[in-house]
Amino acid sequence: MPRELYALIGPSTPALSAQLAKPRLKQKPNFGGTAPRTKWELRTFKNPARKDGLELRHWEKVGADSAADYPFAKYDIQPNSYQYSPEEYTRLLEDKDWTKEETDYLLSVVKEYDSRWYIVHDRYNFPGGHERTLEDLKDRYCSVCRKLIRNRPWAGDDAGKTLLISSYQFDKEREVTRKKYLKSLEDRTPDQMAEEEALYIEVKRLEQSERRFKRDRENLLRTLAGIDSGLPDIVEDDPLPLAILEGSKTKTKKTKGVAEAESPATPAAAPAPTVKKPIKSAAYDAQHCIIRTETLSAAIATKAAHQPAYLRSFKLPAPKAAIAPKVTQALAELGISHTRLVMPTRENALLLDSLIEATTTLVETKRAYDKAEYEIQVLENRLGLREKSQPAEGAEGKIEGGAGMDVNDAQVGKEVEETDGEDGRAQSILSARSGGRSRKHARRSMSISSVDTVSTRANNKRQKRN
Amino acid sequence: MVNYGGDEVSALVIDIGASSVRAGYAGDDCPKAIIPTSYGYHPAPPDADVTMSDGAENIDAVNKSKFANIYIGQSGPSIWREGMEVGNPMVEGLIQDFNPIKPLIDHALEKTMRVNSSEHPILVTEPTWNTPANRERMAEIMFEEFNVPAFYIANTGVLNAFAAGKGSALVIDVGQSMASVTPVVDGFVLRKGLSYSPLPKLIHAHARHILISPTPHRRGIELLPHQLIANKTLVDAGAPPKFTIRQDRIAGTTESWRNWAETREIDEWVQSVAGVLDQGWNDAVAAQRTARQYEFPTGYNNYFGLERFQVGEQFFTHSPQLVASNPNLPKTIPQLITEALRACDPELRQVLMGNVVLTGGGTLFSGFADRLTAELTRSFPHTKIHAPGNPVERRYGGWLGGSILASLGTFHQLWISKEEWQEHGKPIVGQRCK
Numbered sequence: 001m002p003r004e005l006y007a008l009i010g011p012s013t014p015a016l017s018a019q020l021a022k023p024r025l026k027q028k029p030n031f032g033g034t035a036p037r038t039k040w041e042l043r044t045f046k047n048p049a050r051k052d053g054l055e056l057r058h059w060e061k062v063g064a065d066s067a068a069d070y071p072f073a074k075y076d077i078q079p080n081s082y083q084y085s086p087e088e089y090t091r092l093l094e095d096k097d098w099t100k101e102e103t104d105y106l107l108s109v110v111k112e113y114d115s116r117w118y119i120v121h122d123r124y125n126f127p128g129g130h131e132r133t134l135e136d137l138k139d140r141y142c143s144v145c146r147k148l149i150r151n152r153p154w155a156g157d158d159a160g161k162t163l164l165i166s167s168y169q170f171d172k173e174r175e176v177t178r179k180k181y182l183k184s185l186e187d188r189t190p191d192q193m194a195e196e197e198a199l200y201i202e203v204k205r206l207e208q209s210e211r212r213f214k215r216d217r218e219n220l221l222r223t224l225a226g227i228d229s230g231l232p233d234i235v236e237d238d239p240l241p242l243a244i245l246e247g248s249k250t251k252t253k254k255t256k257g258v259a260e261a262e263s264p265a266t267p268a269a270a271p272a273p274t275v276k277k278p279i280k281s282a283a284y285d286a287q288h289c290i291i292r293t294e295t296l297s298a299a300i301a302t303k304a305a306h307q308p309a310y311l312r313s314f315k316l317p318a319p320k321a322a323i324a325p326k327v328t329q330a331l332a333e334l335g336i337s338h339t340r341l342v343m344p345t346r347e348n349a350l351l352l353d354s355l356i357e358a359t360t361t362l363v364e365t366k367r368a369y370d371k372a373e374y375e376i377q378v379l380e381n382r383l384g385l386r387e388k389s390q391p392a393e394g395a396e397g398k399i400e401g402g403a404g405m406d407v408n409d410a411q412v413g414k415e416v417e418e419t420d421g422e423d424g425r426a427q428s429i430l431s432a433r434s435g436g437r438s439r440k441h442a443r444r445s446m447s448i449s450s451v452d453t454v455s456t457r458a459n460n461k462r463q464k465r466n
Numbered sequence: 467m468v469n470y471g472g473d474e475v476s477a478l479v480i481d482i483g484a485s486s487v488r489a490g491y492a493g494d495d496c497p498k499a500i501i502p503t504s505y506g507y508h509p510a511p512p513d514a515d516v517t518m519s520d521g522a523e524n525i526d527a528v529n530k531s532k533f534a535n536i537y538i539g540q541s542g543p544s545i546w547r548e549g550m551e552v553g554n555p556m557v558e559g560l561i562q563d564f565n566p567i568k569p570l571i572d573h574a575l576e577k578t579m580r581v582n583s584s585e586h587p588i589l590v591t592e593p594t595w596n597t598p599a600n601r602e603r604m605a606e607i608m609f610e611e612f613n614v615p616a617f618y619i620a621n622t623g624v625l626n627a628f629a630a631g632k633g634s635a636l637v638i639d640v641g642q643s644m645a646s647v648t649p650v651v652d653g654f655v656l657r658k659g660l661s662y663s664p665l666p667k668l669i670h671a672h673a674r675h676i677l678i679s680p681t682p683h684r685r686g687i688e689l690l691p692h693q694l695i696a697n698k699t700l701v702d703a704g705a706p707p708k709f710t711i712r713q714d715r716i717a718g719t720t721e722s723w724r725n726w727a728e729t730r731e732i733d734e735w736v737q738s739v740a741g742v743l744d745q746g747w748n749d750a751v752a753a754q755r756t757a758r759q760y761e762f763p764t765g766y767n768n769y770f771g772l773e774r775f776q777v778g779e780q781f782f783t784h785s786p787q788l789v790a791s792n793p794n795l796p797k798t799i800p801q802l803i804t805e806a807l808r809a810c811d812p813e814l815r816q817v818l819m820g821n822v823v824l825t826g827g828g829t830l831f832s833g834f835a836d837r838l839t840a841e842l843t844r845s846f847p848h849t850k851i852h853a854p855g856n857p858v859e860r861r862y863g864g865w866l867g868g869s870i871l872a873s874l875g876t877f878h879q880l881w882i883s884k885e886e887w888q889e890h891g892k893p894i895v896g897q898r899c900k
């Protein structure tokens with residue numbers, strides 16, 4: 001090795017032995033493993049599906065069984081067809097519109113084209129016969145088959161027989177109408193199609209806004225009447241949107257009507273638990289006459305603790321039932337009715353409250369005064385009697401007094417009942433509500449039919465599009 | 467093997483059209499032999515026995531009386547021969563003259579494919595409007611003259627549907643001589659729904675008219691084929707051509723050959739230049755499209771703009787002045803489709819319009835498929851058009867369907883065998899091939 005070369009490659013001289021080893025060829029790929037090569041041969045074969053002896057040739061694997069049936073012969077399936085004797089024809093199949101010859105011809109054509117009715121109708125050409133529609137042909141064929149099955153001895157069970165008969169069921173009228181509809185569907189002008197499209201979109205839009213409306217109302221009801229009120233009978237995805245539209249309209253009208261019957265009201269209520277309004281500044285509140293009350297509902301979210309929103313006029317302060325008539329009477333003397341506030345603002349409500357409280361106190365004081373007066377009188381009487389030293393009469397007076405109190409009590413109770421009846425606001429609301437609901441039910445059942453047609457039309461349309 | 471249902475029995479498929487005869491093995495994806503249907507011949511002189519000239523076919527006794535020599539294939543009519551006439555057996559898609567059929571098929575099978583017809587079952591195609599006499603004659607030729615072991619004649623409409631992989635379809639076939647719309651349901655043609663017209667002939671005539679009649683900015687064009695031109699020199703676009711005619715050939719050129727050659731020139735111009743606007747006729751749009759240059763064998767060349775779109779428009783609408791001057795115009799494609807659909811059951815229309823199959827060389831016309839799609843979706847929004855992009859598949863759809871059908875295992879029970887032919891005679895054709 002020359003020195004220059006050594007200087008270049010240094011002591012790491014490549015081993016020459018590797019290069020001198022005998023080159024090895026890549027191993028031959030072994031296609032198909034050890035299995036012997038498949039041999040094919042050209043063979044003649046007969047097709048059992050043929051009635052003649054035609055022999056064709058194709059390639060087959062050498063090992064294959066040459067005596068085996070032609071594999072495609074099994075696809076040769078003859079449709080079952082019905083034949084009838086002349087006697088059967090006269091007994092069962094007479095029809096004033098069809099001759100026996102034409103019926104024979106019909107059956108042969110149906111058999112020939114394997115009940116492909118469009119083709120049967122296309123190729124049907126009975127010399128001397130008049131024009132027949134596809135439905136005519138199908139009707140006749142099916143009725144012939146049905147009659148034959150029904151009147152022939154049947155080997156199997158009845159279920160099989162009815163099943164077979166039902167497979168030949170054909171309702172000509174319905175088919176004709178269906179085709180007519182189909183035709184009218186196709187004969188629509190572009191204008192009509194556009195209109196239909198527009199209507200369809202409109203219905204969709206209505207449905208959508210209806211759903212939104214329903215949701216809003218639900219929220220409102222929850223706000224007003226508590227968390228478990230709302231609309232139990234309305235599911236979110238109601239398939240009958242129009243019925244709801246009808247029903248809800250009447251219902252909202254009712255509730256609105258009730259609200260309007262009450263005096264104009266400013267709601268002083270807790271905000272709905274579901275809707276969290278952003279807390280605005282005090283200035284904003286003052287400007288919009290909003291008075292905030294502390295609500296515990298945020299902290300306690302249980303159903304029991306939940307206090308639904310209410311109208312202030314619903315919860316006007318009322319005197320204690322026992323003395324209510326007296327209070328009413330006292331106020332009436334002054335020309336004031338405490339059951340109704342023309343302007344039930346917060347201040348007015350408070351004033352009314354204090355008025356009633358004052359009246360109550362007045363009435364109670366009067367009562368206490370009366371009682372004391374009475375007692376004094378009784379005691380004076382007793383004193384007078386004792387002075388006359390007649391003890392028996394005192395007992396009589398006691399009895400008399402008890403009876404007077406009894407009468408008084410009874411009178412009070414009666415008056416309480418009367419006031420209840422008078423003020424039965426809750427009752428009237430309830431009845432109004434139930435009335436509304438029952439009417440709504442009626443409406444809904446009425447509108448189901450109309451909605452049905454709408455939705456089927458929509459379905460048709462969708463089919464058409466497909 | 468059974469899985470795909472194929473069982474090849476080395477059947478042959480022959481599809482005879484007005485422009486070409488297609489022949490090949492069943493199971494192949496394109497025909498092995500494609501030869502022009504037009505043939506050249508020298509008429510037989512009253513008595514004398516002429517010697518065979520170069521390139522001529524062997525002629526059997528029947529044809530001896532009519533043709534002295536017959537020239538078929540690539541070197542058939544396209545080669546100029548003194549006194550050679552050109553004939554075509556097809557009229558309106560049907561075989562009118564059966565004399566040259568045997569030499570044509572012979573040429574395709576024996577000369578081009580080099581097969582022995584007596585060893586192969588043969589499937590032949592026919593248009594839907596074929597007459598029973600015609601198909602029986604075809605069967606007779608096949609059994610008696612080609613000695614085939616088995617024969618079947620199938621409908622091109624059905625075969626085109628099969629080639630598209632469909633059992634039910636509305637087949638729109640525009641060939642060289644005929645345009646047809648055929649509803650196919652479950653592998654059968656609805657005969658009542660068939661509608662057809664010689665529309666391609668009108669397109670051709672229109673193109674010829676455009677070319678040969680002078681316009682304000684261009685002279686009438688001479689449609690001389692290159693066989694008659696000795697030499698030419700390059701000229702500018704629109705300039706009068708400079709060429710020399712082969713005077714020696716003019717005298718020996720027959721009227722029919724001249725006609726055939728001109729037709730070819732026009733066809734070539736149509737195929738390379740003509741088109742159709744895809745959204746209906748619109749002068750502004752047509753003027754916007756780029757003009758195309760085309761050079762004729764004479765050396766004359768020019769740019770064709772508006773004119774090239776007028777040609778294709780004839781497929782879809784007839785101009786009012788044309789309608790006024792000619793009451794029996796062939797029906798346009800939309801008219802054919804409307805007529806076909808009107809005759810079909812309303813229930814079928816949706817199915818058919820969802821399976822429109824476009825086939826035939828005429829549909830390769832540039833812009834044809836797009837325009838048809840635009841026309842159809844206007845009245846049937848759910849139209850689906852199957853138009854193979856492969857020109858071979860498009861032009862030879864009928865042959866391809868035959869190739870598929872004749873290689874199916876289940877089909878082999880349908881062949882009319884020689885034995886059956888001998889036993890039942892002609893009626894078997896009508897019974898078997900429905």
Ligand SMILES: Nc1ncnc2c1ncn2[C@@H]1O[C@H](COP(=O)(O)OP(=O)(O)OP(=O)(O)O)[C@@H](O)[C@H]1O
Pocket residue numbers: 482483484485486556559640641642643644666733736737738825826827828829830831832861
């Ligand atoms: N690219 C093309 N553009 C326009 N036309 C074309 C094109 N290719 C072929 N053609 C036309 O197609 C016609 C041939 O079509 P095809 O082979 O389907 O006819 P055919 O089946 O022989 O005739 P027919 O169906 O009428 O018996 C010719 O007239 C030819 O001009």
Ligand SMILES: [Mg+2]
Pocket residue numbers: 483484639640641642826864
């Ligand atoms: Mg064709």
